[in-house]
Amino acid sequence: MRNILSSDIGGTNSRFGHFIIDSEGKLSLVESIWLSTSEAGSFPELIRNLKKSSFSFEPEAADIVVIAVAGPVENRVRSKPPLIAWGIDISHAGKDLGLKRCVLINDFIAQAFASRSPIGEAAETILSGFPAPDAATAVIGAGTGLGKAFIMADGKGGYVAIPSEGGHTNFPFVTEKEFAYHNFLLKERGDQYITCNTVVSGRGLSYLHQFLTGKRLEPAEVVQAFSEHTETLEWASRFYARVCRNYVLETLALGGLYIAGGVAAKTQELLTHQAFEKEFRTSDTLADLLAKVPVSLIRDENSGLWGAAVLALQKLEERR
16 A cells, blocks of 8 residues: 655645555545645745644655645746745755655646546536547636646556646736726736736635625625625626636647636536626637537545645556
8 A cells, every 4th residue: 555645735725635545556535634824934834734733644654745836836846836925845855854755746737637536527517518539628727816737648548737827817808898897906906917816716706896896895705795796796707717718729628628726616606607608608710619618617625635646646657
């Protein structure tokens, strides 16, 4: 039996999971824990907080540790996450932290591999379709920010996933009233341009509701008010569908789209509102293609842990 420690470090929460691999190569999650990212002043301190927590597995006992982080990864060992106050460097993880083998990946690489796990198999169908065999599959999700990646077969029995930092690109506003919202956001935030991170993240719900109603509410309060303020829900659903559609077209993800992340998991009406399907399927040139792309929702917020564990298993098998 081999042991995997997987981690999904986000701007708000840092999740850790202990997985075991049985004699048949099957993954099982033994235990998991969520810690506050901001309560740690550095990555080593986060590991110390893990050791002091109720999590019983010792990181040093893992055959491999896979750390997924919400930010770009440099040379496979370093990351300076834009939404976290500290960086990560695993260049000397063995010496500094006592880890046997350590891998650092972007958090949506983990989400992409999660689509190839039991979590992905259990995903809920939002829009049915006809996935093309051996085609790329896209994964997207909003939480503190917007994450993207896509995954495809590597020709060797495994998978390769490609990360993206597309959440930091300009959001595409398209109507006169949407342009008014764009100007509102520029004034409110003082940014040079408005990113997808801002528009479809949790805080984006607060900005949108304020623009449409004049009321300042926390994201959870906005969700609770959806039944009273249906225009907020319709706009939010349309915006989410737009970033989903654009990413499917950018990656030609004919294998389908998986949606992950806390915003959709906690607010499924964003995806089931009629505005979502209408916007997602709309294209002056490729509507027929989009009509065949299935969309699924991964509700399990430990999906990043499963994805990191699937990648860990693949890397262990490569060494055999």
